[in-house]
Amino acid sequence: MEITPENIAAGASAASASFKAIRQLLGVFRDAKDMLPADKQAAASLAIENSEKQLAIAEAELARSLGYKLCHCQFPPTIMLAVGYADPRRDVKGQVYECSKFGYDTAAPWAFTRTKPVSAE
Incomplete structure (x- = not known):
């Protein structure tokens, strides 16, 4: 195959x-x-x-x-999902990932444009 x-x-x-x-x-x-x-x-x-x-x-x-990116907030790790893209004027560039369980992300607050709504879980 x-x-x-x-x-x-x-x-x-x-x-x-x-x-x-x-x-x-x-x-x-x-x-x-x-x-x-x-x-x-x-x-x-x-x-x-x-x-x-x-x-x-x-x-x-x-x-x-x-x-997929993994969040190290707990063990076993939590899968992080792409939720937006970083503001090019900030240190973080490219896609921003967010912990699907705790909401931690790979960008500073307000340093990215969210393309996926905040999870209601």
């Missing part, structure tokens, strides 16, 4: 759908854990927590391999 931008995009889309499905499955497990006997709930909680952490690491590693 030839490596093309279209193939990479299709693979990334499939991986994203897989991550979403796994997260939904972990949600089902989280809900079902409450139906377990009390002595099994702690072990189930720990297993779910470890699975969520491993999933987040895998998601960040895939994003990094696709060229």
Whole structure:
């Protein structure tokens, strides 16, 4: 199979759908854990927590391999998304990236033009 931008995009889309499905499955497990006997709930909680952490690491590693910037505000790292471009009169030039979880960005406040609305999450 030839490596093309279209193939990479299709693979990334499939991986994203897989991550979403796994997260939904972990949600089902989280809900079902409450139906377990009390002595099994702690072990189930720990297993779910470890699975969520491993999933987040895998998601960040895939994003990094696709060229996304990662925020180091926590571990596992959070994926940063392009939200605008820097003011050419400032020190930071080019695209500005923002942490999708905490809102940190790669430019100083008011030093860039926002092209994507602020996330409501």
